[in-house]
Amino acid sequence: xxxxxxxxxxxxxxxxxxxxxxxxxxxxxxxxxxxxxxxxxxxxxxxxxxxxxxxxxxxxxxxxxxxxxxxxxxxxxxxxxxxxxxxxxxxxxxxxxxxxxxxxxxxxxxxxxxxxxxxxxxxxxxxxxxxxxxxxxxxxxxxxxxxxxxxxxxxxxxxxxxxxxxxxxxxxxxxxxxxxxxxxxxxxxxxxxxxxxxxxxxxxxxxxxxxxxxxxxxxxxxxxxxxxxxxxxxxxxxxxxxxxxxxxxxxxxxxxxxxxxxxxxxxxxxxxxxxxxxxxxxxxxxxxxxxxxxxxxxxxxxxxxxxxxxxxxxxxxxxxxxxxxxxxxxxxxxxxxxxxxxxxxx
Ligand SMILES: [Zn+2]
Numbered sequence: 338x339x340x341x342x343x344x345x346x347x348x349x350x351x352x353x354x355x356x357x358x359x360x361x362x363x364x365x366x367x368x369x370x371x372x373x374x375x376x377x378x379x380x381x382x383x384x385x386x387x388x389x390x391x392x393x394x395x396x397x398x399x400x401x402x403x404x405x406x407x408x409x410x411x412x413x414x415x416x417x418x419x420x421x422x423x424x425x426x427x428x429x430x431x432x433x434x435x436x437x438x439x440x441x442x443x444x445x446x447x448x449x450x451x452x453x454x455x456x457x458x459x460x461x462x463x464x465x466x467x468x469x470x471x472x473x474x475x476x477x478x479x480x481x482x483x484x485x486x487x488x489x490x491x492x493x494x495x496x497x498x499x500x501x502x503x504x505x506x507x508x509x510x511x512x513x514x515x516x517x518x519x520x521x522x523x524x525x526x527x528x529x530x531x532x533x534x535x536x537x538x539x540x541x542x543x544x545x546x547x548x549x550x551x552x553x554x555x556x557x558x559x560x561x562x563x564x565x566x567x568x569x570x571x572x573x574x575x576x577x578x579x580x581x582x583x584x585x586x587x588x589x590x591x592x593x594x595x596x597x598x599x600x601x602x603x604x605x606x607x608x609x610x611x612x613x614x615x616x617x618x619x620x621x622x623x624x625x626x627x628x629x630x631x632x633x634x635x636x637x638x639x640x641x642x643x644x645x646x647x648x649x650x651x652x653x654x655x656x657x658x659x660x661x662x663x664x665x666x667x668x669x670x671x672x673x674x675x676x677x678x679x680x681x682x683x
Contacts, residue, residue, distance in 0.1 A: 589622025
């Protein structure tokens with residue numbers, strides 16, 4: 338009994354000495370959850386005759402200390418609030434800090450303009466992976482191992498043999514053909530591509546590309562020409578001079594490239610157009626029969642055209658930017674100059 342009385346005295350004295358919440362909580366752990374709890378448990382070890390009186394007193398002590406603790410904690414919380422209000426007055430009438438709104442990167446804005454133009458011509462957007470197998474990036478696109486055209490597309494390889502970062506969006510053609518053929522296809526395949534090459538004003542190791550693919554039973558070179566001329570005029574202006582000249586790609590036959598009059602120098606010749614007055618905007622062609630056969634289509638029955646172009650190049654031309662590297666340096670002084678491109682479907 339005398340132990341309980343001295344425990345009470347000690348506990349109350351310490352409780353009154355607590356001047357902050359952390360000390361109160363430590364007190365609770367030491368007494369309410371520690372010594373007082375132990376004292377209550379001691380009942381079972383006493384001779385039966387002593388148990389009722391001791392038990393009553395121990396439980397009363399527990400109840401009393403708990404009530405003292407709760408009122409001390411509430412009082413301390415009041416004091417803490419008063420201290421905080423006195424030390425840093427809050428003026429609720431001050432205007433708030435406006436949240437700064439971000440904006441879309443110009444590559445994204447340009448991509449969206451491109452989507453809008455092709456969507457009007459009935460093309461759907463098809464997403465395909467950035468990490469590809471050697472087979473889909475090269476072999477099935479008519480570039481077997483040791484094909485010299487692979488030299489044009491050196492890339493970054495993963496530590497898993499045969500897995501690489503795609504060098505173009507063309508492997509997406511294989512994926513979409515496998516999924517949809519023999520239904521007619523009209524899709525664009527946008528996304529990031531990678532090349533292992535020197536970084537210059539005209540080229541980067543990563544860039545966005547948009548691939549286009551149309552397959553059906555009566556698709557001709559005239560459809561290709563009409564589609565791409567319409568795209569070039571909507572993207573770069575009605576009066577833009579467009580020319581199509583023959584070229585070579587392993588996965589198309591015949592192959593062509595589309596040039597437009599350089600937007601920077603308007604045909605006079607400058608650094609970006611290599612002083613020719615023309616800028617190539619895309620490569621295209623009729624799908625090579627071997628590519629059609631790779632997805633088990635009969636080239637005698639089905640034809641199609643494909644095209645592909647970099648996104649940063651047209652953005653650069655539209656905006657009059659003369660250095661490709663600015664797109665990925667993420668320098669806000671550059672990015673903040675282009676709040677919203679006209680024609681971008683935000
Ligand atoms: Zn030029």
